[in-house]
Amino acid sequence: MTIFEKIIAREIPAPIVYEDDLVAAFNDINPQAPIHVLIVPKKIIPRVGEATAENQATLGALLLAAGKIATQLGVNETSKGFRLVINNGQDAGETVPHLHVHLLAGRELTWPPG
Ligand code: AMP
Numbered sequence: 682m683t684i685f686e687k688i689i690a691r692e693i694p695a696p697i698v699y700e701d702d703l704v705a706a707f708n709d710i711n712p713q714a715p716i717h718v719l720i721v722p723k724k725i726i727p728r729v730g731e732a733t734a735e736n737q738a739t740l741g742a743l744l745l746a747a748g749k750i751a752t753q754l755g756v757n758e759t760s761k762g763f764r765l766v767i768n769n770g771q772d773a774g775e776t777v778p779h780l781h782v783h784l785l786a787g788r789e790l791t792w793p794p795g
Pocket of ligand 1 (some may be wrong): 684693695708709710711712719723759769774775776777
């Protein structure tokens with residue numbers, strides 16, 4: 682069981698900021714911006730590179746949730762903004778093998794990312 686499955690099952694306390702049938706979202710324990718939310722599928726997909734056509738609805742739900750959470754947190758407007766990041770594999774810095782979308786906002790984000 683991944684740490685994210687335990688959070689979704691409420692076995693580890695973490696404030697859930699959004700939840701629907703397919704995905705859940707909670708604050709990152711080590712935030713890299715004033716807003717740093719992780720959006721994860723409830724049914725485990727290890728990483729985006731292993732997703733299949735069967736996961737299509739879940740993959741879409743992750744992005745739709747991102748928009749809703751950004752609205753909820755007041756950053757879904759072009760004068761503000763947010764960044765979505767998915768780390769896939771070692772070189773990208775993936776540390777938890779349970780697909781997650783990082784939603785970062787609340788400060789000006791530099792480009793390119795590190
Ligand atoms: P990644 O490096 O893309 O795999 O991201 C994993 C993220 O999970 C990191 O940003 C961690 O800070 C975060 N994380 C690890 N454990 C927890 C936890 N118990 N609650 C919330 N976030 C966590």
